[in-house]
Every structure is written in C-alpha cells, then in structure tokens.
Amino acid sequence: MSTLAPLRPGTPVTYHDSLAAYRGKRIAHPCECRRCFDRKLRGLPVQRYDLWPANGIRPRSHFPEHARRSSVTPFP
Numbered sequence: 001m002s003t004l005a006p007l008r009p010g011t012p013v014t015y016h017d018s019l020a021a022y023r024g025k026r027i028a029h030p031c032e033c034r035r036c037f038d039r040k041l042r043g044l045p046v047q048r049y050d051l052w053p054a055n056g057i058r059p060r061s062h063f064p065e066h067a068r069r070s071s072v073t074p075f076p
C-alpha cells in the first residue's frame with residue numbers, strides 16, 4: 001500500500017473508490033484535515049489527499065477529503 005509514490009499538490013488523478021458521485025477526474029492536494037495537520041506539525045508526511053474538481057478550483061464544501069493514496073491513480 002505505502003509503496004505508491006506520494007503525489008505533488010495539484011496532480012491530476014482519477015478517483016476510483018467508494019464515493020461513487022466523485023469518481024472520475026480530480027485534482028489531488030495534500031489533505032488539510034485536523035489529523036493530517038497534526039502529522040505535518042510532527043514532521044510526518046501527509047499521505048492523504050483532498051480531491052478538488054477537475055477545474056482545479058477548491059470548492060467551498062462537498063468534496064472528498066482524506067482520500068487514501070490507493071484510492072486515486074495519477075494521470076500518466
């Protein structure tokens with residue numbers, strides 16, 4: 001699982017996990033939830049992602065957060 005390469009902020013990906021309404025092309029950014037923020041403060045890598053719409057504009061609400069790296073595949 002953890003052998004997947006981390007994604008740079010703004011990486012185009014395809015989301016293919018359980019939230020069916022959000023499957024398809026997304027833009028991955030490092031997750032900004034409280035748990036991930038705490039990891040960052042402790043100097044640990046953030047391994048979860050916020051998935052923005054394909055237009056690259058961060059929505060105010062209702063987008064997948066804290067997605068696993070294994071839930072997305074970067075575009076080649």
Ligand SMILES: [Zn+2]
Binds near residue numbers: 048
């Ligand atoms: Zn998170």
